[in-house]
Structure formats: structure tokens, C-alpha cells
Amino acid sequence: xxxxxxxxxxxxxxxxxxxxGLMAWLTTTDHKRIGLLYLYAMSIFFLIAxxxxxxxxxxxxxxxQKLITxxxxxxxxxxxxxxxxxxxxxxxxxxxxxxxxxxxLIGAKDVSFPRLNLASWYFFMAGAILAVLSLFTxxxxxxxxWSFYAPxxxxxxxxxxxxxxxxxxxxxxxxxxxxxxxxxxxxxRAPGMHWFRMPLxxxxxxxxxxxxxxxxxxxxxxxxxxxxxxxxxxxVFDPAKGGDPLLYQHLFWIYSHPAVYIMIxxxxxxxxxxxxxxxxxxxxxxxxxxxxxxxxxxxxSLVWAHHMFTSGMSGMALMLFSLLTMIVxxxxxxxxFNWVGTLYKGSIDFQPPLLFALTFIFxxxxxxxxxxxxxxxxxxxxxxxxxxxxxxxHYVMFGGTGMAFFAALLYWFPKMWGRMYSKAAIYASWFPxxxxxxxxxxxxxxxxxxxxxxRYYVHLPxxxxxxxxxxxxxxxxxxxxLLFFGTLLYxxxxxxxxxxxxxxxxxxxxxxxxxxxxxxxxxxPTITHGPYEFERLEGKS
Amino acid sequence: xxxHVEPASEHATEHPGYGTFIKVWLLLLxxxxxxxxxxxxxxxxxxxxLLTLTPLKAGLVFYFFMHLKYEGPLFKVVVLVTLGTLLIFxxxxxxxxxxx
Numbered sequence: 001x002x003x004x005x006x007x008x009x010x011x012x013x014x015x016x017x018x019x020x021g022l023m024a025w026l027t028t029t030d031h032k033r034i035g036l037l038y039l040y041a042m043s044i045f046f047l048i049a050x051x052x053x054x055x056x057x058x059x060x061x062x063x064x065q066k067l068i069t070x071x072x073x074x075x076x077x078x079x080x081x082x083x084x085x086x087x088x089x090x091x092x093x094x095x096x097x098x099x100x101x102x103x104x105l106i107g108a109k110d111v112s113f114p115r116l117n118l119a120s121w122y123f124f125m126a127g128a129i130l131a132v133l134s135l136f137t138x139x140x141x142x143x144x145x146w147s148f149y150a151p152x153x154x155x156x157x158x159x160x161x162x163x164x165x166x167x168x169x170x171x172x173x174x175x176x177x178x179x180x181x182x183x184x185x186x187x188x189r190a191p192g193m194h195w196f197r198m199p200l201x202x203x204x205x206x207x208x209x210x211x212x213x214x215x216x217x218x219x220x221x222x223x224x225x226x227x228x229x230x231x232x233x234x235x236v237f238d239p240a241k242g243g244d245p246l247l248y249q250h251l252f253w254i255y256s257h258p259a260v261y262i263m264i265x266x267x268x269x270x271x272x273x274x275x276x277x278x279x280x281x282x283x284x285x286x287x288x289x290x291x292x293x294x295x296x297x298x299x300x301s302l303v304w305a306h307h308m309f310t311s312g313m314s315g316m317a318l319m320l321f322s323l324l325t326m327i328v329x330x331x332x333x334x335x336x337f338n339w340v341g342t343l344y345k346g347s348i349d350f351q352p353p354l355l356f357a358l359t360f361i362f363x364x365x366x367x368x369x370x371x372x373x374x375x376x377x378x379x380x381x382x383x384x385x386x387x388x389x390x391x392x393x394h395y396v397m398f399g400g401t402g403m404a405f406f407a408a409l410l411y412w413f414p415k416m417w418g419r420m421y422s423k424a425a426i427y428a429s430w431f432p433x434x435x436x437x438x439x440x441x442x443x444x445x446x447x448x449x450x451x452x453x454x455r456y457y458v459h460l461p462x463x464x465x466x467x468x469x470x471x472x473x474x475x476x477x478x479x480x481x482l483l484f485f486g487t488l489l490y491x492x493x494x495x496x497x498x499x500x501x502x503x504x505x506x507x508x509x510x511x512x513x514x515x516x517x518x519x520x521x522x523x524x525p526t527i528t529h530g531p532y533e534f535e536r537l538e539g540k541s
Numbered sequence: 542x543x544x545h546v547e548p549a550s551e552h553a554t555e556h557p558g559y560g561t562f563i564k565v566w567l568l569l570l571x572x573x574x575x576x577x578x579x580x581x582x583x584x585x586x587x588x589x590x591l592l593t594l595t596p597l598k599a600g601l602v603f604y605f606f607m608h609l610k611y612e613g614p615l616f617k618v619v620v621l622v623t624l625g626t627l628l629i630f631x632x633x634x635x636x637x638x639x640x641x
Contacts, residue, residue, distance in 0.1 A: 214622075214623060214626050218630075246637070250634055250637070254630055301626070302629065302633060305633070305637065313637045314636065314637050314638075314639075314640035314641050315640065316636050316637075316639075316640040317633075317636040317637035317640065320633070320636050321633075321636075
């Protein structure tokens with residue numbers, strides 16, 4: 001067991017090296033600072049993409065368009081998707097909270113490869129900058145949608161090549177982070193931190209990391225093929241040259257469906273940390289949750305072609321992927337059952353993180369169940385490429401990953417910055433977020449069932465009422481989000497000093513000062529019990 | 542710090558000589574020749590040749606040139622997981638392609 005110096009170290013927020021200020025942050029190898037670098041960058045990207053979504057809803061407020069052209073509308077939904085998917089939800093909880101808390105939760109000083117960790121952030125930023133450049137260079141912003149489907153992506157004169165290359169670079173960030181986290185969990189666990197003593201957030205990050213390193217190379221190569229096809233006409237995907245556009249869809253979704261689990265698994269892990277803390281009891285079914293994370297990662301990697309049910313695939317593939325899609329719902333349901341089972345007869349301490357965690361469960365269930373609906377072939381044919389799909393994946397990605405991100409941020413905020421936010425302001429922000437979210441995205445579900453196709457610049461009069469409802473919902477949602485982020489920003493700058501353990505949590509991070517010291521632990525702890533043993537602490541008291 | 546995993550280098554017990562590398566290289570050349578020959582017999586033979594001989598060649602490269610033979614069980618398991626995943630992806634892809 002290694003030991004630290006006996007003297008108290010300063011907070012990780014204090015510059016102690018030769019570099020100060022911005023340079024100290026840009027050259028840091030401290031996993032906590034890198035987590036915050038991701039958070040700050042992603043918050044900016046999120047707000048930009050949110051603004052784009054807001055404009056897109058305004059376009060649909062009227063049944064005739066004055067704000068922007070149809071071509072601009074195509075560019076906006078592509079950019080909105082690319083930013084939200086590649087720059088916010090995919091790195092999401094894993095990059096921010098995984099970086100910040102994974103080493104702490106397993107009793108380590110840092111990740112296995114701190115410099116590689118910083119390199120991952122630079123890959124992320126380089127990819128982001130390239131994505132932004134693609135909007136204003138070449139033939140202008142890509143108009144393909146975030147999925148870059150061939151053959152249109154091979155033919156369009158917009159700047160698809162650079163946008164695709166940006167996604168390629170972002171993939172490296174994801175893969176390197178995955179390698180780092182897997183190695184860290186295997187090699188840097190504190191003495192006594194057995195696999196089944198790890199907090200379940202670590203299991204979720206571990207499962208996610210495997211998807212990151214197994215699936216991401218496939219889309220990376222696929223995107224390179226798109227670039228080669230655009231520049232040299234190699235004819236892999238272009239049917240005019242004997243290529244197969246369905247092959248593109250397969251290769252794209254082999255990554256991009258597991259990417260949905262890259263997004264949601266760490267979110268589920270964060271929720272699993274929050275619920276026991278505010279129910280004041282151990283998690284119900286630890287091993288079931290741990291194994292369900294691995295099962296989601298495994299089975300979730302085998303269901304990609306349910307995005308292609310109307311593409312003309314063989315009947316055998318349709319049946320197989322429909323079946324697999326139904327199966328992947330089971331481990332997700334296991335988690336929901338265990339979260340609710342943990343709350344049952346718990347001593348509920350109702351605080352903002354729990355409110356957002358419960359919101360996650362509610363919205364994720366709607367997202368998950370509408371997903372199972374689409375797993376049924378007959379339903380899928382009718383709702384494919386309609387607003388129903390848009391509503392469904394916003395329930396999963398925003399209602400799921402987004403709300404879990406907010407819940408995790410509220411939960412770990414006092415630890416990360418050593419300051420506390422205004423709980424009243426957060427409660428006040430929840431109402432417009434919740435009401436606006438459901439008006440907007442449930443409105444989309446209804447629109448989809450009515451037959452409104454996605455990605456259309458204009459809509460028919462029979463869809464107008466629900467479009468107005470959805471647009472008004474977007475106003476509530478944006479209002480709530482601005483209040484939410486404003487409250488947290490105020491707290492970072494001027495918030496009251498937080499206690500070391502404001503929520504009464506029992507995992508390792510709550511044994512540290514707020515904010516944590518530079519190397520996390522004065523002395524590496526020896527672990528003698530599971531992560532959520534509230535009963536043991538109560539016995540002691 | 543973890544007590545579960547030993548450094549992989551502890552498992553490295555032997556190292557190949559030039560003779561081994563040359564034999565493997567010659568075998569790779571022969572397999573490449575077979576592959577080229579099979580591809581002239583028609584598309585079906587070419588596809589089956591690619592599906593069988595190419596993984597065999599890749600396996601030889603993994604095993605000898607990339608040193609997998611001399612690594613510990615952890616690395617071997619990681620490579621097997623990766624290859625197993627690839628195999629499953631291929632099988633599922635063929636559920637579409639083979640039944641068109």
C-alpha cells in the first residue's frame with residue numbers, strides 16, 4: 001500500500017506548479033481538472049446546440065417559413081445532431097464524471113495514463129474545432145443529418161468530408177479514454193477494492209469503455225471510406241459504381257447504436273450512485289445492476305440494424321434484430337426495477353439530485369418503452385422517419401442521459417467546486433424543464449403517430465396545432481435550462497462553501513475534503529466493505 | 542495497487558528467433574499465393590478464400606510478429622474478446638447479406 005506525504009495537500013483548484021492560470025489548466029494531467037475541461041467545453045457546445053434547436057422549433061411555429069431557407073434548415077438539424085451527439089452526449093458523463101470520480105471511487109490517485117488523458121481532451125477539442133470549421137468552409141454546413149447516409153453524403157456539395165473527419169478525430173478521443181478507464185479499473189484499485197466492492201458507477205464506466213474501444217474503430221474506418229469515396233470515387237458505398245449503400249448503414253449503426261449505450265450507461269451508473277444516498281439504504285441487487293451494465297453493453301452492440309427495418313434488409317435479419325432489440329430491454333428493466341426497489345421503504349431525503357434522478361427514471365421509461373414499440377417490425381414500418389422517432393430518442397438521450405447528467409452534476413457539484421448552489425432556484429428551474437420537455441417531445445410522439453415526417457422544413461395544416469404546442473414547450477424548456485445553468489454558474493463563482501459530505505453519502509469521494517486535494521487521498525485507503533453500507537454506519541453511530 | 546492482475550511481462554518466457562520469423566513469413570507468402578489462386582476459380586471461391594485464409598494469415602501475424610504467443614493470458618483474452626465480437630458482427634451482417 002502506498003502512502004502520501006503527511007502534510008495536507010492543497011485543493012486541486014489551486015495552481016501549485018510553475019504554470020499559473022489558463023496555462024496550468026491547459027497543460028494539466030490531473031484527472032479532476034481534465035474532467036472540468038470537458039465539462040466547460042461541453043456546456044458551451046450544449047448551449048449552442050440548444051439555441052439551434054430553439055430556432056428549428058421557431059421555424060415550425062408558422063406553417064410558412066420566413067426565418068431561414070430550407071437549405072439552412074437542413075444544415076441546422078445536421079449541426080444540432082452532430083454537436084449534441086458527438087460533442088455532448090457521447091463524451092457526456094463518462095468524460096466529465098468518469099474522469100473526475102472514477103479514480104476517486106476506486107481509491108486511486110489518478111487514471112493509469114494521465115498524459116494520454118489530456119491528449120484525449122485535445123483530440124476532443126480538435127474534433128470540435130474541425131466540426132465548427134466544416135460549417136463555414138468548403139460548400140457550407142453539411143445537410144445530410146448526423147448519420148451521413150450514403151449515397152447522398154457522397155454526392156452532396158456541402159462540406160461533408162470535413163465534418164466526417166471531425167467525427168473521426170472525436171472517435172480517437174473516445175477510444176483513448178476507454179483504454180485509460182479500463183486500464184485504471186484493472187490496475188489501480190485500492191487494496192481491498194474487489195470488483196464487487198466497486199461503486200456501480202465504476203461498473204457502468206467500465207462497460208462503456210469496452211464499447212468505446214470495440215465499436216468506435218468501426219465507424220472510424222467507415223468515415224474514412226466516405227472521405228475516400230468522395231475524393232477518389234472508390235465505389236464501396238456508391239451503387240452507381242457497384243457499391244452497397246446498405247453496407248454503409250450497417251457499418252454506421254454497428255457503432256452508432258452501441259453509442260446510444262455509451263451515452264446511457266454512465267448515466268445509469270450516476271443514477272445508481274444517487275438513489276442509495278438519498279434513500280439512505282444499500283442498493284437493491286448490486287450484482288444484478290453490475291451484470292446488467294455488462295449485458296447492456298454486450299447485447300446492445302448486437303441490435304444495430306433495428307435502425308434499418310425499412311431499408312430493404314432480408315426477412316431473416318429483420319426477425320433476428322427485432323428479437324435482439326426486445327432482449328436488450330430486459331437488463332435496462334432490471335436497473336429500473338432495482339432503483340425503485342432501493343427507494344422502497346428507504347428513508348427518503350428529497351433533495352435536488354434525487355428530483356432529477358426520479359425525472360430521469362420517468363422520462364427514460366417513456367423513451368425505453370417507445371423504443372420497444374419500434375422494435376416491433378409492424379409498428380416500425382409506420383413510424384419510421386417520423387417525429388415519433390425524434391420524440392423517442394429525445395426521451396432517451398435528453399430525458400435519459402441529459403437528466404442524469406443534470407442529476408449527477410447536482411449530486412457531485414459540492415464536491416467538485418466546494419460550493420453549494422441555491423436549492424430553491426434549482427427546484428424553480430425543474431418545473432419549466434419538466435413541463436417544457438414533455439410538451440415538446442410528447443408533442444413530437446403524437447405528431448409522429450399522426451404521420452408528420454422528420455426533417456421536413458414545412459408541415460401540413462393538420463399538424464400545425466401540435467407543432468405550436470411543441471414549440472411553446474421548447475420555450476419553457478429553454479427558460480428552465482437557462483435558470484438551471486445560471487444557478488450553477490452563480491454557485492461556482494459566489495456560492496456558499498459546501499460541507500465535505502452534504503448528502504450523507506458513503507462512497508469514497510465523500511470521505512474527501514470539498515474540493516478534493518490534488519492527489520485525492522493523503523493515504524491510499526484500504527477497503528473492507530461494500531460501497532453502500534449505510535446500515536453498517538448506522539450501527540456504528 | 543490492485544492484487545488481481547499481474548504484469549503481463551512476467552508471463553513472457555521465450556522469444557522467437559529469426560528462423561521462426563522467416564518460417565512464418567514463408568507460410569504467409571504461400572497462403573497469399575493460395576488466396577490469389579483461389580480467387581481465379583470464381584467469386585464464391587474467392588469469398589470463401591477471403592473468409593478463411595485471411596483470418597489465418599492475420600492470426601499468424603498476431604501470434605508471432607505481434608508477439609501474442611509470448612504474452613500473458615490477459616492479453617490473449619482481450620484479443621479473443623475483440624475477435625469474438627468481430628465474428629458476431631460478421632455473422633449478424635450475413636443474416637442480411639446471405640438471405641437477400
